Structures are given as structure tokens and as C-alpha cells.
Amino acid sequence: MDRFEPNLRIPGPTSLPPSVREAGARQMINHRGPEFAAMLERILTGMKPYFGTSSDIAMITTAGTGGLEAAIVNTLSPGDRVLAVSIGAFGDRFAKIARTYGADVTTIEVEWGQAAEPAVLREELRRDPAYRAVLLTHNETSTGVMNPIPELAAVVRQLAPGALILVDSVSGLGAVPFQMDAWGVDVVVTGSQKAWMAAPGLAMIAASPRAWAAMQTATMPRVYLDLRAHRDSHAAGETPWTPAIAVVYQVDEGIRLMSAEGADSVFARHEACAAAARAGLRALGFELFADQRHASRTVTAAAVPDDLDWKPFNAEIKRRGLILAGGQGKLAGKVFRLGHLGSITLEEILGAMSVLEFVSISAGRAVRPGSAVAAAQIAALESFGVATPAVAGAGG
């Protein structure tokens, strides 16, 4: 397999475009010098439209989980009452962080595969509107579900106007529209290895004026993740601690590519790739795990059929150069996941479908040659508003 570069189709890290890869090879610079300051400014300014905010954004050298921890420890105090709405492994993790730092956490556990219903949130906040914060997951990477953040945020803003809304959009932001200010969201976290087409290592966090004010009184301990230090240093064109410069180069180039493509095109591309992935996997006979009304546009989870021995099947897929992700937490062994975010193209989704078709047919599964590729192609065309011509033999 060394002749080929594997097709990395996990929900992050994503395959890097050539110019992003090259950016990772640049020589180091002084992180307290003017070149770094200009780059930091480009990145944080360039990300604002994706966050949908005019507020300050901080860039922290950490995985997404560190970003979630920053969202919690900067805005809350031990004993604060927190409502965690969990729809999967990352929602559970967000709640666990708050609990670890001494928050009094109530969890709404949504069945995995489902989105959070605004009605359920409404009921809880009517019963008890005195929460200091509500934790929401935008895109739940473990289940392939995308929560309706505007609707959920509207419920919080109406019924618990004093509550902070902290959103994990590590694997959503940049790939789908987000309007933090308009939706009344207070903290949003994203990660470099997702939509931003870069290596892992950086979390970007935006905070509303309400969240910045909360930081003045929040007493959970923090030094490395202290967003106030980041804001102070940002004013001087720096980060408070030495940043992962190689990854900063890559994010800078990723945003340049996204800007050249245009945000709307980036969003449309993700939508088309997601539609293609879903249609292709269904044509292969896989049952999609997520409630399709809330299907993620960056990752699709499919159930491992009872009659499929996943390990040898996946080994064969891998041998053919396609790298998928398994299930997380309680879904280990029960689902597999196909990531379609970052620099993902329709060609890559079709390529993944062709491998899955080939391996399925070789394994004796009832799949018609070309059917998954065709179904994916048609779904992508439809996503772009192109009518499929009625040609004999076409269709999945």
C-alpha cells in the first residue's frame, strides 16, 4: 500500500491539501515577532465569519478536548448549576469536564443517534430556569448527529436568559453555517483538524461579551487555558504561551484556501459530500445510525449489520487504502464512521464508495456493482440542484 496515500476518511484529522502540508514544513519563526502577529491576526479575523461573531477569538495549543475544558473553566465556578445536553460521547465528555471542576451538573441524556429536541430543553428550563450554563454539542462526532443549535439556543435565551450557552462545535464549525451572535450563543469551540484542513493541535474559541464578563468572576482554576491571558497577549499580536507554529502555518493556509473557495461554496461542498455519503452507504445496504432529520454534514455513522464480521471487512477496506473510523464509547463495534469534512471532495466520497462496493461484493454481500457510486453521485447532483437525467440504467 505504500505506493498509494491512504484515503483518510475519519472525522478528523482530515487529509491535508498539498499547500497545507507544505505549510507544515516551513521554518520556525519568533512567536513574539511581527510575522507571527500578522499571521495570528489573519487567522482570528478570517475565522470570525465562520463563528458568526464580532467578538474576540482565542487560539490555544490543545486538542478539542482542551478547548472544551477552556469553555468550562473560564466561565464557571465550582457549585454552579449546569445543564448538560448530551447526545453522544462528546456531550458526555463536556458534562464530565464540568463535573470534574465541581459544577453541579444535571444531564439531559438523549438517545444516541437522536438530536436534542427543543421541546425537551423547554420542559427542563420551565421546570428550573436557574441554570448558570447550558452545554450543547453542535456536531456529535460519535453519532453523526447535528443538533439544531439556533432552536435550542432560542429556548435557553427565552426561558433562562441569564444562562451561558457553551457550544462544542469542534467538528462542525467551518463546514456548516454558524451564527454565534445572532443565535445568542456565548462560547463556541472548534478544532484545527476538522473543517480547517490542518493538523490537530489548535483549538479556537470565541466568547460573547456575556462570556467575557463571566470570566471576571468565574473561579474554576486555570492558567494554561485562561482566556484572559490569551486576550491580553492577542492585543500584542501574541499568544501567552508558545503556540504550535507548524499547525498555525497550516491553519493560516487552510483559511486562505477556504476564503478563496468562498464560505458558501465550502458549506455547499460539505452538504453535497454528506448527501453523497449517506446515499452511497444506504445503497450498500448499511443502515444509517443518525436520525436523518438531523444528519451531520461532516460525519456519517452507519450500523455494522448483524451478519457482517466487521474486523476482517475493515481490514480489507484498509488494505485497499480507505481508512474509516470505528465506533466510540458504547458504540464500539456497533457502528463505523465515514468523515467528510475539511478538504473533502465528491471524488473522494465516490472513491470511498467504490472501495466499499468492491469489498462488499468480494465478501459476498448483495450489492450491485456501481450502485453505491451512482447513488452517491445522484445525491450530490441533487444537493447542487442539478436534476438527474432519465437515462436508462441510471439510478441506485
Add this chain to the structure above:
Amino acid sequence: MDRFEPNLRIPGPTSLPPSVREAGARQMINHRGPEFAAMLERILTGMKPYFGTSSDIAMITTAGTGGLEAAIVNTLSPGDRVLAVSIGAFGDRFAKIARTYGADVTTIEVEWGQAAEPAVLREELRRDPAYRAVLLTHNETSTGVMNPIPELAAVVRQLAPGALILVDSVSGLGAVPFQMDAWGVDVVVTGSQKAWMAAPGLAMIAASPRAWAAMQTATMPRVYLDLRAHRDSHAAGETPWTPAIAVVYQVDEGIRLMSAEGADSVFARHEACAAAARAGLRALGFELFADQRHASRTVTAAAVPDDLDWKPFNAEIKRRGLILAGGQGKLAGKVFRLGHLGSITLEEILGAMSVLEFVSISAGRAVRPGSAVAAAQIAALESFGVATPAVAGAGG
């Protein structure tokens, strides 16, 4: 200046060797797959001789400061009595982290530029041996001082056998010998952008059996920095959270280069470059800031002379492609710092001296052409045990 790559001579990030740069441009891989597991194993095994330990090492995606925070929060509980021995800005930071998380911190403040005297530590521990931990800085990057860790650790082990010894060796480890197990040190932290020749973004932390045991009862809150999660994941060839893969590639290559060179040669090269830097700066008329009995082998700080206007002088140095670091904290504007660690070569030190000579002479300072380069060269030769021939006109 775009024709030249600047000579980055700050104490980290350091200039990267070509093969390390190229490693940063590799395509992403699944961080939960066998290729990553093999790489993680290579790195953590390859670092053990530099730590001088047989204990487990964890690799965390964070700047060095996050590594220091991990050392504190994993081993201590709020209210624990901590003795912080600070000899500069990074010692102060270490103490601040412990205080922020609720430790009861007593600080021995050593005059900046001086090392910690074992006698002073002995006096304090005789007065009060009931500390839960002692915080030490191995190499103080802000002042260019290297503490005598074996002597200091021996005092702690003798007088406060129950105390944990936590050592910041972010900018020391890998460049100079360290024997964590033999010296009785409990936690050691280092950073990828220092001796390891890689970009910033990773901190490596080793913990003694005593420190691993302490983690079971330590109650300071942590999730992202929790070393227990790192140890559990490491058993499966993974990190608990998505790592900065591009930097991991670079550290892997950096260690390969160090292994090819041999640890003793790496240490000797650092010693020679440090000697050359000190001799050259002295020949230029600069007063070295550190107590020379404890001069750092990775960074040299020199006082900015009263009769020198540093800003235009440094601008001219920079225009000629040499990037130095200014003073940190209360030394801002009072010292400048020359880093000589990582892939540093004698040629690069001589190059830095030639720029400093040129700019000094151009600025009308009383410097004899060639004198700093010659002094540096002689010091390096002496460091390697080569006698300087008595040639007419030689010498600084």
C-alpha cells in the same frame, strides 16, 4: 531579507533541520491506528535515556506551560504545602500555577541571574520538612541559569523524603545530561521546541512511581492534562485526545537525528556552542547576566549596556538576519538572550557573532574585527579539548 532564511537564535522555537521540516509536511494518519502507535512508542522509548528514567512518559499536546500545569495538577491537592524555588520568570510561573490551583505555596526567591544554592534549600527544609512538593527549574530560560538539580534533589531526598520533586526542564532536557531516577526526581517536563529540534506543541512528562502513586489521591481538577488518561491510552498505543500529529512527526524525526548523532555528542555540541556563545558575547563587550558557575548550556543572557540603545541596535541585527530574544518579565529591556539549543551548530554561533561584530562596529562600539568570532572559536575548541595553537595574532 527574503533571500535568506533568518538565523533564529531565540531559546525556542529553534530552527528546524531540513528533515524535521519535511516531516511536518507529511499527510495525516489515523491517530488511533498502528502507524501512530509505532511512532508514539518510538518517541517515548527514545526519550527515556534523556530523562534518565525507566518510568512511563506521557506526550501531551500543549506548550511547556501546560506541561508545568500537568506536573502540578496531577500530583497535588488544594491545601498541599509546596516549596517553590524560583530563580526567574519560569520559576515564578511554576509557583503561580500551584497557587492558582489552591496549593499553599512558600517561595524561595533567588536573585535573578543566580542559581539556587543547596545550602539555602537545606536551611528551609531543616526549618520545615513537611512540604508535599518542591518545585525546581532545571534551566531558567529567562536568565540563562542552569540549576544544580542533582545537588538540590539530594537535599530534598535527605531532609524531606516524603516530598515530591517536580522539575521544569522544558528548555534543558535533551541538551544536557539528566538522571531523573538516579537523582530521585519525581516529575520532569520538557517541550518539543527546545532540544528536540521540532516545532512547539508537545510537552513530554515523565513521572516516578512515587508520582504515579500520588496521582491516585491528588484532587486538583484535571481532564485534558490528566496523566492517568495518558497512561491508559498509551497502553493501547494512543493518546487520550487527538495529538498534534504534524509535530509528533517532527519530534519522531528529531529523536532519530539525535540518536544518529549519539546523546554524548549532542551534549558535547551544546556545551561547545554555549562556551562559544559566552566567549563571543564577552569579546563583544557584553556582560553576561548569569552567575557563570551555573551558566546555562542552552541559552545565554547578556546585559544591555547602559550606553547602548537596544531597539535600533536589535533592528539592525534583525535586518542582517539574526533573531535574538529580548528580556522576559522584569528583565524586559535589560537583557537580550541568545539561544543555542536543538540543532544548533558552532558555525551558527560563529555566524551570530559575526553579525553582532558587524553591527557593533558599525554602531561605533569598541570591538576589534574578528575578535568575537575568534573568541567563540577558541572557546569551542577548548570545550572539545583541543589546545589552541600559539599563532601570532590569534586570540580574542
